[in-house]
Amino acid sequence: MAPCARGRDLLAAVSESVVGASTIRSFGVEDRTAVRLDEAIESHRKAATTAHIRSSVAFAAGQFVGGITLAVVLVVGTWLAATSRMTLGELLAYLFLVGLFTQPVQQATEILNELQNAVAGWRRVLEVVDTPADVADPGPDGVDLPRGPITVDFVGVGFAYPGGPPVLRDVTEYVAPRSRIAVVGETGSGKSTFAKLLTRLMDPTSGIIRLDGVDVRTVRFASLRARVVMVPQEGFLFDDTVLSNVRFGTDIPREDVASAFTDLGLDAWLQGLPAGLDTPVGQRGESLSAGERQLVALARAYLAAPDLLVLDEATSAVDPATEVRIQRALDSLSRGRTSIAIAHRISTAEAADEVLVMDRGRVVQRGPHSRLIAQPGPYAALHASWIANQQAGVT
Ligand SMILES: Nc1ncnc2c1ncn2[C@@H]1O[C@H](COP(=O)(O)OP(=O)(O)O)[C@@H](O)[C@H]1O
Ligand SMILES: [Mg+2]
Numbered sequence: 511m512a513p514c515a516r517g518r519d520l521l522a523a524v525s526e527s528v529v530g531a532s533t534i535r536s537f538g539v540e541d542r543t544a545v546r547l548d549e550a551i552e553s554h555r556k557a558a559t560t561a562h563i564r565s566s567v568a569f570a571a572g573q574f575v576g577g578i579t580l581a582v583v584l585v586v587g588t589w590l591a592a593t594s595r596m597t598l599g600e601l602l603a604y605l606f607l608v609g610l611f612t613q614p615v616q617q618a619t620e621i622l623n624e625l626q627n628a629v630a631g632w633r634r635v636l637e638v639v640d641t642p643a644d645v646a647d648p649g650p651d652g653v654d655l656p657r658g659p660i661t662v663d664f665v666g667v668g669f670a671y672p673g674g675p676p677v678l679r680d681v682t683e684y685v686a687p688r689s690r691i692a693v694v695g696e697t698g699s700g701k702s703t704f705a706k707l708l709t710r711l712m713d714p715t716s717g718i719i720r721l722d723g724v725d726v727r728t729v730r731f732a733s734l735r736a737r738v739v740m741v742p743q744e745g746f747l748f749d750d751t752v753l754s755n756v757r758f759g760t761d762i763p764r765e766d767v768a769s770a771f772t773d774l775g776l777d778a779w780l781q782g783l784p785a786g787l788d789t790p791v792g793q794r795g796e797s798l799s800a801g802e803r804q805l806v807a808l809a810r811a812y813l814a815a816p817d818l819l820v821l822d823e824a825t826s827a828v829d830p831a832t833e834v835r836i837q838r839a840l841d842s843l844s845r846g847r848t849s850i851a852i853a854h855r856i857s858t859a860e861a862a863d864e865v866l867v868m869d870r871g872r873v874v875q876r877g878p879h880s881r882l883i884a885q886p887g888p889y890a891a892l893h894a895s896w897i898a899n900q901q902a903g904v905t
Contacts, residue, residue, distance in 0.1 A: 520551060524550075572618070579608055652731075653733075655737045662721060663718075664681045666718070667719060678704065679871045680872070691863065691864050692852075692862035694892060701868055708820055709740045736814075736816075737816055739814045739818075741804065743822040750790065752780075756806060758810055767809070773842055774843060775835070799829070799832060801824060805836065817847055820849075823853055823855060824854070834857075837858065837861060856893065875888055
């Protein structure tokens with residue numbers, strides 16, 4: 511068990527240092543990371559040494575007992591044969607039988623060792639298998655959402671992460687079909703949680719969420735995933751071309767992918783890439799900027815043709831040209847659909863029909879940008895800080 515657990519720690523330390531390499535470098539914590547890695551390796555080495563000493567002792571003990579038994583039989587048998595109480599043939603038969611007896615005993619010590627490893631592995635498998643799914647698909651008993659722009663209805667929705675404090679409190683909001691909503695608020699106010707509940711990545715702790723009047727918990731996953739598409743904050747890209755990343759395992763024709771970029775006003779951007787649609791995006795999309803990765807995700811969402819689009823804007827800085835492109839793409843993408851964008855940029859909030867302002871898990875203001883900006887309150891304050899950041903050159 512011990513080496514197995516330590517092995518996991520080691521794996522975690524190694525993978526974090528590889529995956530988080532850029533973060534580690536940018537914070538200049540290479541030394542601390544190296545120390546942590548050394549500690550994990552040392553602890554794994556100790557655990558492995560202990561385990562091997564144990565199994566070696568068991569193996570040697572088995573061999574020793576076998577050897578002693580053989581020696582005793584040989585000595586006693588020779589004495590018996592010498593005193594004519596046993597024939598030579600009987601002695602040889604005994605020696606053969608002793609071999610038959612000690613071999614399995616030695617094998618047993620090895621098997622016991624293997625068994626320990628197997629049990630530890632099996633426990634890990636059971637742990638994973640027993641992890642309950644956070645949300646369950648109602649399956650064939652579920653209903654399908656009717657087609658067309660979706661209405662969203664939050665009724666007294668509360669949410670807390672397991673063992674944590676409430677993150678959403680009594681959220682009751684209605685979103686009309688085809689309206690474009692921007693959700694804004696300080697970091698930690700619950701915006702991403704709101705989006706995750708909406709797309710049923712989690713279920714609320716209290717209250718009900720209805721899409722088109724239907725409780726989302728009763729909607730079949732297939733129908734939900736086809737009608738509601740979420741563009742996450744940091745979309746995952748595979749180490750492949752732009753084209754394959756937009757296709758994402760489907761067999762959408764190349765021309766359709768190209769025209770998706772055209773429809774979203776991203777032609778010029780695509781032409782500017784070294785090989786257009788065939789440009790490799792690099793590992794996890796590292797050859798593209800965070801904003802450009804979202805453009806790829808927006809094209810993917812466009813081809814999925816959802817009726818409700820949920821967008822969690824990338825928080826990372828986006829250069830002004832990319833910001834304009836995202837805004838334009840988002841405009842075309844949300845046309846005729848209900849869309850809810852978690853906004854980190856003024857342009858998104860300004861372009862929305864209505865802004866929902868969140869503060870510590872509650873919706874504290876709601877209305878069009880032009881109205882909210884004209885009155886003192888959380889939105890005006892947030893807007894002022896955005897402007898100040900922009901002037902300071904931070905976005
Ligand atoms: N997976 C999680 N487990 C526990 N707490 C979380 C988790 N994700 C977010 N939180 C907490 O929930 C609160 C709201 O987070 P979030 O919805 O991500 O806010 P926002 O998107 O507005 O920054 C924060 O206090 C955050 O620390
Ligand atoms: Mg967030």
